[in-house]
Amino acid sequence: MEFSPFNNIIKLCLQGMEMEEKEKPEEALKLFQQGWDEATNDFEKFLAAHYVARCQKDVSDNLKWLEIALQFALKTNDDSVKSAFPSLYFNIAKCYENLGDFENAKKNQELGAMFKENPSDKGPFYHGTRADLQVNDLLTAGGISNYQSEIKMNHIYFTALVNGAGLAAALAKGEGIERIYIVEPTGNFENDPNLTDKKFPGNPTRSYRSQAPLKIIGEVTEWARQTPEQLEKFREKLANNKGEIIN
Incomplete structure (x- = not known):
């Protein structure tokens, strides 16, 4: 599920x-x-x-x-x-x-x-963004956080849930259209500690991070999009979030 x-x-x-x-x-x-x-x-x-x-x-x-x-x-x-x-x-x-x-x-x-070991998830994996990229491009760590603009991220984040990537794309900063790329990790990855065991047990959102690049191998064009009202609620929660991003 x-x-x-x-x-x-x-x-x-x-x-x-x-x-x-x-x-x-x-x-x-x-x-x-x-x-x-x-x-x-x-x-x-x-x-x-x-x-x-x-x-x-x-x-x-x-x-x-x-x-x-x-x-x-x-x-x-x-x-x-x-x-x-x-x-x-x-x-x-x-x-x-x-x-x-x-x-x-x-x-x-x-x-x-x-x-308690490395994630066994085999994917497929997705990355949501507003950047205009091509197949075989590499997504790398070092970008600015979408949620705290003063933070430079040491990892690149991705998920095995296409709709989760769609939400990330919708919330991403930038003027481009929402894009979901199918990605392939090029190195080891781990559960996203910002989500794992925080509110829900384990990592039900199947969210991961890696210091190694993600290779773009395709793109998804169909996913469940949130309404403007739903997105606004997410933005309000992010704005009111008092927790620190684990980087």
Whole structure:
């Protein structure tokens, strides 16, 4: 399943997180529980269970919901959830440790460590921009951040979700038209730390970065475009973002 901020379950999770930020845990739990009740597929159930779990004050209840989240994550078993396996296993291990079950704590700690490796995503990968480029051109690090103009980026960013690249293109600075290029990493890459495990577990947006160039191998012309109202909401969130970009 492709991660989308317009998915109803993801919207409920975002609303729940807003309640957490406002220090309203009971309202947050209601929204997360509603997400669980309304989830219709394994990915949505994994996501909602994850948030229900972190609202639990009792360790046993926390463990129960984490294991439910893991169950549905394993059923989904695609690149939208694989990056969440380390944090799921490590959190489950911590629960077992708190319960005095050190054998299961060790087992889950080892599973978490096993999954904490370089991204296994095979793509295809996309880069959204307003620059006019050609096949075989190289995209390189060193550009100015689209979100904080005083920052020169040490990495080049890309995603395996075409609609995510479309959003990046729409939000990019410049006067050119929105472009999505199909790209091929020429070196190692890693999960984007600005997104991974920030609001959502793992890297469901399948967003990556590399210090090595990206080679343009094609272009996409069709993707789901956001309305002007939706884009304005994204711009407002970016303007109000108090977090620092990890460069």
